[in-house]
Each structure stands twice: as structure tokens, then as C-alpha cells.
Amino acid sequence: MGGVKELGERPQEKVGPLELIAFLCELAMLVLLAVAGIAMMDSLLGRVLVAIALPVAAAGIWSVWMAPTSRRRLPNPSRLYAQVALFAAVGLVVGPTTGWLVGAAFFVVSAVVFAERYRRELRTT
Template sequence: MTGLGERPQEKVGPLELIAFLCELAMLVLLAMTGVAATDSLLGRVLATVALPAAAAGIWSVWMAPTSRRRLANPSRLYAQVTLFAVVGTTVGLFLGWLVGAAFFVVSAVVFAELCRRERRTA
């Protein structure tokens, strides 16, 4: 039973765990990209902080489950896949195309399946 203003507990299964790991991987890969992006120490520090912070800010406003401005599906899925594509491309440029492509494919497939399940139960 939930109290007034509380959200019901959502079930967390293997797919939700993988989705969370994809979110964490996005932040780690962006930090690694920041380190590889420039030779300047100041540039590295700024990029290492700014890239994950920008992605986390976008995610927290429009995609996080507790956000008041969370996009509804399928718009949320489109935004997620776009963010994953931008991150995958950026990571691919600095860390190797295989790393960027693997991140994009796994993340897009996992979040597409979550969207499909959400729409099926709605």
C-alpha cells in the first residue's frame, strides 16, 4: 500500500538492471571520451566533467522515472535513442567505432524492449 503522494513500487527485473547499467555505461564512456578528447589538462578536466553532466542533466529532466517532465512513450524512446546515437558517435570518434557501436546497439535494443513492454501493459 502506498501513502498519499507516493508512487507504487515498480518491479525490477533483469531488463531493468541492464537498462540501468546502460545508463551508467553512458556516463563512464562519456568521461573516458573527455579524457581522450584533448591533450590539454584543463580541456581534459572540463570535458571529463561536462560530457557526463550534460547527459545526466538531459536524462534527469526528460527520461528519469521520477521526473515531473518525463516524456511519454514513444517520444521518450525517440529521445533516448537519439541520445544514445550521439553518445555512441562521440565515443566512437575517440575510443573506437566498435565501442561506440556496441554501446548504441545494446542501449537502443534494451530501451526499445522496455518501451514495448510499457506500451503492452498500458
């Protein structure tokens, strides 16, 4: 039914280019952590375990405190601080294995994108 909102339904969020880039940053975080996990270990079992554990840990943190559908989502600006801290940690983890330029570029791009999303959120409230 058009216009009728179900109980407990969240409002539809606008999806534009910035939201797409933010989502790609989230995916890049998981891929970079998996690649770093593979490069960190010598044994095949170690590579597989770390390549799975690192992205799962990041996804778990994200899903609990930062995901739009989380019941425990942090309010801004705390959420932005947590996101930037997570991006910094990922940059530091992937730097030694994939190159410091890759880690730094991931951190800078992700932090700027999510800071801009926060800035736009402030303007609309």
C-alpha cells in the first residue's frame, strides 16, 4: 500500500553516489583484510584462518555499532569516530602486507567519505 508505513519500519534512506562510494569502502575493507590475512601467515591453514577471521571481526564490529539496521547503532559523532578508528586500524593492518600506500589511501578515502556523509547528515537535521 503506497504511503502506509508498517510498524517498526525504518524510513527509506537516499542512495546516491556518496552512499555507493561508502559501501565500496566497506567492501574494500573486507577484501583488504582478507588479502592481508593471506599475506601474514606462512602455513596454508594459518592463511585461511586469518583471511577469514580479520574480515569477520571487522564485519562484526560494523554490524553491531555502525550498520544502519543495528539496534545498537552508535549515534553520531561517536559513530564517525568509531568508523575512522576502524579505518585507521585496517590501514595499519594492511600496510605491512599490501604496502603502506594502499593502507594510507584506504584510510584517507574512507575517512573523507564517511566524514562527508556525517557532514551532510548534520545539514539535513
